[in-house]
Amino acid sequence: MKTSVLSQLGQRSEAPPISWLMKLTLDHPHLISLAAGFTDSESLPVEETRELVNDILGARQSGKLALQYGTTAGDSELRQLSAERLRRLDAAGGPSLRRPKLQGRPHAVPLPAAAVYSPDRMLITSGSQQLLYMVTEALCDPGDIVLVEDPTYFVYLSIVQSHGLRCRGIRFTEDGIDGGQLERTLEALKRSGELKRVKMLYLVSYYQNPTGITTSFAKKVEALKTLKRFERAAGHPIYLLEDAAYRELRFAGDDVPSALAVKGASERVIYTGTYSKPFATGARVGFGVLPESLLTVVLRIKANHDFGTANLLQQLLTRAIGSCQYESHLAVLRRRYARKAATMLKAIREHFPANVTWQAPLGGLYVWARLPKALKSGVKSKLFQSALKHDVLYVPGELCYAEDPGRRKPNHEMRLSFGGASEADIRTGIARLGATLRELLDG
Secondary structure (H helix, E strand, O other): OOOOOOOHHHHHOOOOHHHHHHHHHHHOOOOEEOOOOOOOHHHOOHHHHHHHHHHHHHOHHHHHHHHOOOOOOOOHHHHHHHHHHHHHHHHHOOOOOOOOEEOOEEOOOOOOOHHHHOHHHEEEEOOHHHHHHHHHHHHOOOOOEEEEEEOOOHHHHHHHHHOOOEEEEEEEEOOEEOHHHHHHHHHHHHHHOOHHHEEEEEEEOOOOOOOOOOOOHHHHHHHHHHHHHHHHHHOOOOEEEEEOOOHHHEOOOOOOOOHHHOOOOHHHEEEEEEOOOOOOOOOOOEEEEOOHHHHHHHHHHHHHHOOOOOHHHHHHHHHHHHOOHHHHHHHHHHHHHHHHHHHHHHHHHHHOOOOOEEOOOOEOOEEEEEOOOOOOOOOOOHHHHHHHHOOEEOEEHHHHOOOOOOOOOOOOEEEEEOOOOOHHHHHHHHHHHHHHHHHHHHO
16 A cells, blocks of 8 residues: 655645646647736837846846845845835825725725835745745645635635635625625634634735726725624634735726725735736746734745745846836836737627626736526536637636635636737637637527
8 A cells, every 4th residue: 555755735735727727728739828817928028128137237246246145035125116116006096086985984095104115014025926825824724714705816726725725705796805795704604613713815906817806995994894803703813915916907997005005904914916917927026015923934934935036036127117117118018908908808799699798807917707607617618628629718717716615616707818819819719719609509
């Protein structure tokens, strides 16, 4: 009888869906992928990056700095720039917004306090994904519970699965999670004696992956108040982990302040962002703002991971932001994604059956489509297999739902990405998918 030498985590870890979705793309050379959340290859800042790297390596002192180890927390100048940039984003979203109503009372969006955005609370990471992993590792033991949106970012669900955690899905509405269901879920966990296992609420708060919806500031205020009310019964803090990976990919509408701007709540908010999607996905640099109570332990975990994000990449992003190259590239990217989103929506209107619904995104990379409930869209469905035969790939919506004993996974939705495909491929891919949908619905 063979005995595994793997750890429990090693034995639990399953192949993430992202891995086999990418393998499908590689195995089918003529496949049009509307699945992968890749950014637009044609707009990658090759020339700008060449200039910035030449500038870094052109002087011996800056070149030596960039090619040497850095600190675990990250380059001090990049942390300062990141903190200032985040504070400006939140401040810009504040006074100009209408006061959202919450439980019948108006709530002003405050100007963020400078201390909340101190560089001392900032951590530079190898993409935002690393921070998601480290925070989960720092807070959660096997059997603990994470509250997630229903649906949510399916790659994070792989982290949850590998750590042996349980999820409770909170229904998603047109402006964020359903506050009533969040409260009912916590109350049910309190009655069952499981509230002490709840460690955090995870939100993808801007142009959400997969739905494209942005969480309103009012919903963030409400969620934090609800979590705080249940802390005494839980016996420990319950954190809100705000994943803002798509925040800067806004191409329409107004920005919304982050949960860091909620007065008095910063010690319960973990905020993570990234420079990968707004600048270049090959430059794997992300950042996070953590409460002081968590920062020390996450820094220790990061020291065990890599004792510092790649220093050359940090110097690249520092120069890009400091020289306004980052901002210039971001403006180009926003216009390009606006065109690609419009191309996808036009093709959907032309080719999809009338009983398929969707919501026009204001940013990010995704369109979330809902089919008639009788038509399954999962990995084993006729639709998914037929789409592959027609050389088009989407993300089955079922992958974006956590395992939750309180409901069945919906199996009639799909995530479509306009990020990586060309406009011509978007038109062709949607036409192929529309033909497949009509064929099955007519049948």
